[in-house]
Amino acid sequence: MLSTTQRDRRLAWIDLRRGVEAWNIWHILAMQELRQRYRRSVLGPLWISVSLAVQVAVMGFLVGVLFKQEHTKYLPYATLGIILWNFISTSLMEGANCFVGASTYLLQCKRPLFAFVIHVLWRNLVYLAHTAVIFVIVALIFTVPLAPATLLVLPGLVLLIVNMAWMLLFIGVIAARFRDVHMMLSSSMTVLFWVTPIVFYPEMLGQFRWITDFNPLAHLLEIVRAPLLGQVPAAEPWLFTIGMAVIGWIATFQLFSRFRARIPYWL
Amino acid sequence: MYEITLKKVRIEFPIYDQGGRSLRDMLLLNPVRRQIASTVRLVGGEITTNSSGNRVVCALDGVDLHLVDGDRLGLIGHNGAGKTTILRAMAGIYEPVAGEIVTRGEITSLFGMTESMDIDATGYETIRLRGLMLGRSPKEVNDTAQEIADFTELGEYLNMPLRTYSAGMLVRLAFGIATSHQPEILLMDEIIGAGDASFFDRAQARLKSFIDAAGIMVVATHHPDILRRWCNKAILLSNGHIAAHGAVEDVITEQMRRVNAAKK
Structure with missing residues (x-):
């Protein structure tokens, strides 16, 4: 079922390359949507920051109290957790809609499919930039140290994005064919939220720590969060996420090569 | 030197009823739903089963076609005969399951233009968005914007959201944008229409x-007059096959003959 010819793979590769190059599609569409969503609102895109601030204030504070955590250390940790989780979960859920939602564009003329994956990813990165402001404020209030380790956030972010890209493409292809995927993802997000160390520390799980050790999302979170808290992530999350990027892209490329040409028929 | 060549092109659409698209039915193979799926009928294409055992509508089969510079092809045929499918196949959207399509030249497709318009965007934003998405540079887009503004006579309205436009004004804008760039290969689903009487003549000239x-140029249409006016050759499509191919009048006569035969 997944047998592909050399021609399929070549065309899939061309699509990926053209998709990346087509900034005129993904950037323009993302900006247009951002403008559209906040048109006629007073705060505009600032709403992204405001709603996250409220979420962090309430959730971070309450859960901190419940877990009897010291706010100075816990709040920056939870804030980053919530910010990054919002980015990851929203991207994954919207990824299910990347081709289906773009059907008017895809059935109008030939366009690289991958551009519409980047479109979703890019839009969510722009949102991430708006929510990151909240962390900066929290970091200033609780004086999170800036260390050389902070610079590791750059490779961390790159790895996060590379991994998100294959996941979104994978989900997008499957979801174009099976429309349940979107609902399936939405309902799994709550479960994933609780098995991922977003508002708790992995150590708190005690003998159940393996739950986070085998959770890919936990590792993706760690390589971006730890540097921003001034810590150097251990070797394990790096190796895990690099391996995930390689294996994920190989599998997704195979899937994409096989079904790329079929996607317009499914829309 | 522009070219469109179709060789023995076959295009099939998989049929998914609402159940067939869900994972649940894939896994449970609910027999009742399968039965319902098998009763789906579309006007036109033949419903068959492909090599993997899935039900498909065969939208085009064994289509051969060769077009070169200067060709103005009109496509006619009943609903579901495959007119839109052949246009999308020429545009490279649908890749054929069998056969081959070769095109040389930049393709401008004028179908589905208004579907993706955002009513909250201003006229100018719409012009800009369209232009950039078609791969034009910001400078080119600005130049065309001026030209489109002059042609549509929308003036100040170009800075207003599309929701404030009348239907006729929307048509002016869509038409202006659609015709603002010189095409190499032009694909149209019906000739794009054009506003009020005073605008009509200028629109026709443009x-x-x-x-x-x-x-x-390839245009799909239901109107013989459009074929006579804009085309120098025509194809009659029927159930995904080319039923007649040749001079415009001959193809129109053949279609009339078939329609009359069906009435008897």
Whole structure:
């Protein structure tokens, strides 16, 4: 079922390359949507920051109290957790809609499919930039140290994005064919939220720590969060996420090569 | 040198009823739903089963076609005969399951233009968005914007959201944008229409120079007059096959003959 010819793979590769190059599609569409969503609102895109601030204030504070955590250390940790989780979960859920939602564009003329994956990813990165402001404020209030380790956030972010890209493409292809995927993802997000160390520390799980050790999302979170808290992530999350990027892209490329040409028929 | 060549092109659409698209039915193979799925009927294409055992509508089969510079092809045929499918196949959207499609030249497709318009965007934003998405540079887009503004006579309205436009004004904008760039290969699903009486003549003139500038033009239509006016050859499609191919009048006569035969 997944047998592909050399021609399929070549065309899939061309699509990926053209998709990346087509900034005129993904950037323009993302900006247009951002403008559209906040048109006629007073705060505009600032709403992204405001709603996250409220979420962090309430959730971070309450859960901190419940877990009897010291706010100075816990709040920056939870804030980053919530910010990054919002980015990851929203991207994954919207990824299910990347081709289906773009059907008017895809059935109008030939366009690289991958551009519409980047479109979703890019839009969510722009949102991430708006929510990151909240962390900066929290970091200033609780004086999170800036260390050389902070610079590791750059490779961390790159790895996060590379991994998100294959996941979104994978989900997008499957979801174009099976429309349940979107609902399936939405309902799994709550479960994933609780098995991922977003508002708790992995150590708190005690003998159940393996739950986070085998959770890919936990590792993706760690390589971006730890540097921003001034810590150097251990070797394990790096190796895990690099391996995930390689294996994920190989599998997704195979899937994409096989079904790329079929996607317009499914829309 | 522009070209469109179709060789023995076959295009099939998988049929998914609402259940067939869900994972649940894939896994449970609910027999009742399968039965319902098997009763789906579309006007036109033949419903068959492909090599993997899935039900498919065969939208085009064994289509051979060769178009070169100067060709103005009209596509006619009943609903579901495959007119839109063949246009999308020429545009490279649907890749055929069998056969081959070769095109040379930049393709401008004028179908589905208004579907993706955002009513909250201003006229100018719409012009800009369209232009950039078609791969034009910001400078080119600005130049065309001026030209479109002059042609549509929308003036100040270009800075207002599309929701404030009347239907006729929307048509002016869509038409202006659609015809603002000289096409190499032009694909149209029906000739794009055009506003009120005073605008109509200018629109016709603009449409004429627009079509004249194209290397190859293909238009799908239900109106014999459009074929006579804009085309120099025609194809009659029927159930995904080319039923007649040749001079415009001959193909129209053949279609009339078939329609009359069906009435008897």
